[in-house]
Amino acid sequence: MLNRQILLASRPTGEPSLDNFRLVETPIPSLADGHVLVRHLYLSVDPYMRGRMNDAKSYAAPQPLDTVMIGGTVGEVVASRSAHFVEGDQVVGMGGWQEYAVVDGSHAGQLRKIDTSHIPLGAYLGPVGMPGVTAWYGVEKIIRAKPGGTLVVSAASGAVGSVAGQLGRARGMRVVGFAGGPEKCRIVTEEYGFDACIDYKVHPDLKSLSAALKIACPDGIDGHFENVGGLILDAVLLRANAFARVALCGMIAGYNGQPIPMLFPQLLLTNRMTIEGFIVSEHMEVWPEALRELGTMVASRTLRYRESIAEGIEAAPEAFLGLLKGKNVGKQLVRLA
Amino acid sequence: MLNRQILLASRPTGEPSLDNFRLVETPIPSLADGHVLVRHLYLSVDPYMRGRMNDAKSYAAPQPLDTVMIGGTVGEVVASRSAHFVEGDQVVGMGGWQEYAVVDGSHAGQLRKIDTSHIPLGAYLGPVGMPGVTAWYGVEKIIRAKPGGTLVVSAASGAVGSVAGQLGRARGMRVVGFAGGPEKCRIVTEEYGFDACIDYKVHPDLKSLSAALKIACPDGIDGHFENVGGLILDAVLLRANAFARVALCGMIAGYNGQPIPMLFPQLLLTNRMTIEGFIVSEHMEVWPEALRELGTMVASRTLRYRESIAEGIEAAPEAFLGLLKGKNVGKQLVRLA
Missing domain, CATH: 3.90.180.10 (Medium-chain alcohol dehydrogenases, catalytic domain)
Structure with missing residues (x-):
């Protein structure tokens, strides 16, 4: 054979x-x-x-x-x-x-x-596997999502981002996504239940992206789940609240070697932010708890994917x-x- | 009067x-x-x-x-x-x-x-006041200094940096400072007991600064106490070990409005780093414990300043x-x- x-x-x-x-x-x-x-x-x-x-x-x-x-x-x-x-x-x-x-x-x-x-x-x-646990770890252990704040998620229509946003919503946060194109944005808001989604393709520069983020996040940003990096991370930092927390899961904007400098790292200081990079396979201890929640949500159709x-x-x-x-x-x- | x-x-x-x-x-x-x-x-x-x-x-x-x-x-x-x-x-x-x-x-x-x-x-x-507690919070609560690793401190001859380095040494870390000029570097190593000190003034570009850091930190970097930002932070990130932790205390390189982009934020992800900005007056709960240790060290002359x-x-x-x-x-x- x-x-x-x-x-x-x-x-x-x-x-x-x-x-x-x-x-x-x-x-x-x-x-x-x-x-x-x-x-x-x-x-x-x-x-x-x-x-x-x-x-x-x-x-x-x-x-x-x-x-x-x-x-x-x-x-x-x-x-x-x-x-x-x-x-x-x-x-x-x-x-x-x-x-x-x-x-x-x-x-x-x-x-x-x-x-x-x-x-x-x-x-x-997907949602009950590595991508789901990745989302869970970032939202629960790094961002420490809790009711009342605003969570932003890049690559929001993706396998990880879509779960991260829905976990944030389940924990009582206002959730705003970034996705590419009107159809993905529609899915993010209508199917995944995000409060808003920004089509990054119509905002090719920082000024435009920041303006869109300001409208979508009137009370600033308390948590950010980052899959992309570059312009999106810069825009998020400019809108971050004091003690905002960033789970750095991916930086796909730089995966082919493109430079993706962080323009204003001083905002990490003035906003007393925490930014933490992680890979979920190094945190096997959380998998049982995460898979329990994710499995229950998928089985009960409260988590869409x-x-x-x-x-x-x-x-x-x-x-x-x-x-x-x-x-x-x-x-x-x-x-x- | x-x-x-x-x-x-x-x-x-x-x-x-x-x-x-x-x-x-x-x-x-x-x-x-x-x-x-x-x-x-x-x-x-x-x-x-x-x-x-x-x-x-x-x-x-x-x-x-x-x-x-x-x-x-x-x-x-x-x-x-x-x-x-x-x-x-x-x-x-x-x-x-x-x-x-x-x-x-x-x-x-x-x-x-x-x-x-x-x-x-x-x-x-100084050491038994705000600058000392600032150093203590960064080394103890953010960097979580423990024996065996390498700690880097910028503005190492200053009121905060000098204490941060000595606290790192007291916790069993190899400690490397950055300071400006040979006299400050001499004080950092001879008086404050750092293992090495890099004179950043003779390394005006990233390549040169990185090379110096590589020599001073043969086993990479596990903790960084940042007072300066800019080139120094870039060089440290290039030399960071997995799970390295950065206490972001100051970014004096940008205090007059100079741009200080972080060139390679993707290193935060690939090294699964944590970077945290803080201001010590928001952590009053640690002051009694910190001042006890700092006061004892100053009174016993084990902390130099x-x-x-x-x-x-x-x-x-x-x-x-x-x-x-x-x-x-x-x-x-x-x-x-």
Whole structure:
């Protein structure tokens, strides 16, 4: 039986392209004792993968060349020599961009059984998975959302931003998003229930963006969930209240090497702000609590989300490149079966 | 009896000058019931006063025009109609730039009795006063200094920086300072016991400053106490370790309106850093604990400090302007008697 895989073929200079990836077919090895064969049903593509394509010091080790692109997956156990899994188990793991994965079933955390009776399978890669917990950590542990203040979220229509805003609303904050284009802004306010959404594409300079933010946040800004950086972060700082807190989750504006200076860092001082960068995989202790809240909200449909789904393993690179350009709406998945 | 006072006469555009201040003589009013007359022995001049000269949104309300410059003072009670003070009491307060102050003795915190048997009077405006507690808060509460890491301190020869570095050393950190000129650097290492000090004046660009920092901090940077901003903050970020923490206490590089962009804010994310701006007067709850440690260290001479002393109320504006240009060494005081 053959396994189709996407490898990192070369490192990008600036914007990545399809040439950086290569599709290969390899035979699936026979299972060693304790191992499990998982057939992937969905792959996750996420902005953090752009950082791993570089050979630079970052929070994650670089993705090695000529290896399967690492990433979250959900699937089904199709063969097991582990006491912990049986054929037919639905599981979430980090199987990478390939149709099948062989996983050591005895390593706790590498593979986790999931229950899809109330929560759809794909949601375990979105609001009830890494993106959801990322949003939860930023809103709960860094921003410390509480009733009455204003929360701003960039990339608000995305997998992380959409959850961050809804968690802020659930905690009683006024929530304002940034998104690109009228359709995404409509989704952010009408579907996700944000109080307002600013289309950053019609505000290409700081003056215009600041003016829009002033209207959307008449009482200033108390918390900011940052996925983008650059102009948006500058505009937010100019409108921040005393003791405002910023969860720095991503800075996609600079992922291809563009300069994204923070123009007025002195505002961090005059407003006695806290800004904290984080990566959710370093805070595994919060996952159970976060997943409980997120799972309950998804099951009860009080947390809304969207998925953009590409079909087939060969579509993964293009889906990823589209994600980096904001072509997706909500969580970008690749469906394999 | 006449009281000589320095008023804020006008607001500076860019760099302040002597013209912004005016010396006046006013009669001392007779004391109301509950009030105390204090004769000032020392005035404090501090960098934060530059911010209050502007009519801009900041953490402190602007200093109103034609009023006595606000500032810390130590002195002696020369008349009292308060049950809480008697003639001869030595006190610390916020009496401002004037020879005498009338203070309501019933307002807790406006005036505090001090004991000069083991701690010199002037130290209550320096290491055992606001600058010392500022250093303590940043090192203890924001940076969370602990043995083994490297702490960097800008304006290391100053009233705050010198204490911050010594507190870091007392907590087992390797401590590296920035100061301007060989004499200040000598004081920082030889007198204050820092492990190294970088003369920023011989490193006018980021490349040169980064190279010097790399040599001084072979194991990277875990904590940074920032008084300056600009180039120094950029260089520190480039050398920061994962989970490094920055206490943002001052950004004197931008106090006259110079742009001081942070060039690489994405490092806050990739290094999962925390940066926090603060002003110590908003954390009064830590003062007793901080003053206990600082007072013990000064009394036992394990905390070293220096003072630059100007003579007479009329010298206060020039002492303040010199402070902003780094002409002082250690705490800048004005002696009145």
